[in-house]
Amino acid sequence: MKNVKLISLALSMLICFVVSAQERTITGTISDKSGQALPGVNVQIQKTKKSATTDFDGKYNIQAQKGDVILITFIGYQNQTKTIGDENIINVVLQEDNQSLQEVVVTTAMASKKRKATKSSTQMVQGKVAGVAISSGYVQYAPSQSIVVRDVVSLSPKNEPLYILDGVPVKSDQFAKINPNDIQDVKVLKDKDATSTYGSKASNGVVVIDTKNGIYKNLTEKELDAKLNIVHPAPTPNQEDYDAFVENAFESPKTAPLSTFSIDVDNASYTNIRRFINNGQAVPKDAVRVEEMVNFFKYNYPQPKDQHPFSINTELSDSPWNTKNQILRIGLQGKNIATENLPASNMVFLIDVSGSMEDDNKLPLLIQSMKILVNELRAKDNVAIVVYAGAAGLVLPPTSGDEKETINDALESLQAGGSTAGGAGIELAYKIAAENFIKDGNNRVILATDGDFNVGSSSNSDMEKLIEQKRKTGVFLTCLGYGMGNYKDSKMETLADKGNGNYAYIDNIQEANRFLGKEFKGSMFAIAKDVKIQIEFNPKQVQAYRLIGYENRKLRPEDFKNDAIDAGELGSNHTVTALYEIIPAGVESDYLNQQPDALKYTKVQETANNYNDELATIKFRYKKPDGDKSIEMVNVIPNKTVALNKASDDFKFSTAVAWFGLKLRDSKLISNKSTTDILKLAKQGLSRDSEGYKAEFIRLVESAKNVL
Incomplete structure (x- = not known):
């Protein structure tokens, strides 16, 4: 009898394996009869909970197997069904619902x-x-x-x-x-x-x-x-708040031999810029953080092959905007950890329900965004919900991730009204997170707000001190920004930078689906924290250098080995890219300041080895998510330049994004500001774009001609 049960169990497992093995990815494009792509179309496998939404280009992908029926629904169009056969690509043309019901x-x-x-x-x-x-x-x-x-x-x-x-x-x-x-x-x-x-x-x-x-x-x-002949009164003054900063200048490796900075995996600046351009508005100069634009996109770096949690990759080619110069690209690729191997999560949603959050692109969008995150949770994960307005309160005690209906019902009950006691909300959220702390787990507060704190600890310095204190608890922080008009980017960036955190701006449901759904692991699970980079350029090869972007992430040379200094975190399968512009030795440049006379007491010592084959030496330091002591990695960057037309697609595209950001900032350090040339380079680097984000960037650049 026992053998019969074992055989039956084995057959059941085999059947499950075969069914699972038959499942595959179905992709396609949804459009109307004119050929116009339709974003936001719902694609669902009937009789299951599997669903997907088309992106900006009308594209979708969903896991299914032969014989499944796909239901396609969209407001204003007739529903359609498609039965999956042997094909992997199913394109659908929706017909308008023109029935005359009267x-x-x-x-x-x-x-x-x-x-x-x-x-x-x-x-x-x-x-x-x-x-x-x-x-x-x-x-x-x-x-x-x-x-x-x-x-x-x-x-x-x-x-x-x-x-x-x-x-x-x-x-x-x-x-x-x-x-x-x-x-x-x-x-x-x-x-x-x-x-x-x-x-x-x-x-x-x-x-x-x-x-x-x-x-x-x-x-x-x-x-x-x-x-409709509607005339609106003059708009109220824009109350959005951005920290002012000065872009990095060129430095000499003889007087500034070390360049040190914290990694930045945030990409809020890009989605915020996208919002401005899509609304036909001019982009505020200080809203543009070039590194966050570059890091919005994913690049094809190899997975790490050793004991370290990320791989290191470099590429050197010509500068597209200053033809005598070079661009050095540094790329990190975080280790991709299988979802089932990720640690259990202890999450606290900290949600702003103050009066400033009542607009459709704030609390209503926030609620739908959080539902996407809830969908990714497992039974071993716990979620609590804290809200703040005139005061802070606990809406949902820690609840298992498999009780999705309970969590979603709590989200749906939220209403906006009152002032914004942000400090009290943060205190309560961290208290709940600490009380339910999971050792070796993923402990995280997720703050969702427009950043308009106006009660209690409200200044950037007060919030910075509060968050620096709270990060010592071992709880990470994710900041989600919403809205426009009174959006406080400066506060959101301060919180993320100082709280072992990351920061995203959610301008629509597609962005919520990207950051909280498709990139859930990278956004919510840290594999390394306090990641710092320090690079020493060889003065024999480099006359001057400048770090492109990262102005708010620069560190002092002595901070590199100081484990008390906070830096950025890296998530599972995350990529980080940094770009340096280099003026090679012997090149005349209008961007170099008058060189000082040789110094008597700090003369650079000549060595027998001139390191002619080395461009630079680069060092990395990181801590494990639950560690206090940093680990160092060292790489030598060879002095080997590849012509721009032979550079990788990722090099071309990331450089084009940076170029566009520098143009938006009206940088004085680029000689060529041609939008046509930026588009040309971006299109040359357009590859591996299954989600359509790179194609969207090209459309943004084209649209920005009207607001630049």
Whole structure:
């Protein structure tokens, strides 16, 4: 009998293995009938929880096996299904949902009713939906009240629904200006029927209007305002806050022999810049941190092959913006640890629910972002939720990662209002993290806010001291920035820099999916902390050098071996790239200051070995995530230059990104500022772009011509 059970168990395991082995990655592009790519389309394997969302280029990828049925859904388009056969690429063209219902639909969680849009039925709708006045077969504002879709309990101070016009969310003032003769269908969704489709931002209901021939479809906000004759008052002054800094200058290896800095894995600057450009706004000079732009992208560095947690890679080629100069690229590749081997997590979500967070691109986007992170959690992981507004409080005690519905329900319950007691929130979050500390685990506070602290410890110096104190607990910090207008980048960067942390700016749900979903391991699991780099250039080969970016991460030479000095962390499978611009020995340059006379007491000693074949010696120091003593690595960089046209694709692309950043900062240290040349180099380096982020960068550069 025992043998029969063993055989049965073995057969079951074999069947599971075979089924698993049959699963493969399905990719494709979703577009409309005109060939326009559709971002944000939901792609789901029916009868499973597997789903994906298309990126900016309409591309998706999902794990499935032969015989599975893919369901493709998108607002304003007809649902489609595709059965998976032997093909690995499935492209889908969605058809617009142009059915002429000529009706008003009011949907609640209890019942769904449809009535023809006749005078009698519209009067019935008017009586059912508070604040909606309907006459002559169309919807308009009631004269003395705003539109409100609610049940007995009010869910928000404004009680205002989400308005959808021809498939696109619009503002209430735009909704009020719609020509009633253009309206074809009106639908009012309530309760779960609203939130299941549109998320938490639809908690007060949704009013959906389809116009005849979709006349407002695909209009930008400005185009819609113009079509509806809406004139906005002058905008309030921008209150966003960025730390000012001066870009690194060229230095001589004879007078400054060592260049020392902390790694920076943050990429908030890039997504923030993207937000400005996409909105047609000028980019503030101090919002541009070139290293964060470069490190937004992933590069093809090899995995480490020794006991160290990252590999070291270098490449030397010509400078594209100063043709007499060279660019040295230094790349680190973090070890990729399998998800099942990652340590258990003790996470505390610290969420700003103050009044400044009520905009759609703040708390509502934050909630949907956190759900993406929750989806990555395992049963051995724990999550607590702390919020702060006028005061700080515990919304959810530590809860197992497999209780996703409980965690998500707690997130959905959050509402914005009040002032911002950021200091009190941080104190409570770290207290909860310390009380549930997992030895050898991943202990982390995840702060999500617009950075607008205005109660308690609010100055950058106060917050810096608080975070420096808290990092001694062994708890790491991740900062997620949201919003615009009053966004406090300087505070967010300070917190991340001083708290063994990383920092990302979430400008849309696609970015949330990238940072918290696709790059979950790199964002949330440190494999090395306090990673420092120190490079000594050979004066026989290098007349002058400058570090491109990292202005806020520079260290003193003596800080390199000082284990008390904080530096950046490196996550699982993370990459870090740093670029140096070099003026070779013997090259005349307008960027060099007048050289001083030879010094009597500090004359450089000549040695028998001139190291003619060496460009530089580079050293690294890092600590293990739970360690206090640093480990040193040393590499020699050969003096071997490759022509730019023969450099790697990653070299070309990373250099193009840095070039664009320097142009945005209006750098005085680049002679060529041609956008055309930047685009040309970026396109030459366009490879391994399955997610479409590099192609998006090229589009941003093209769009930026209008704001530069």
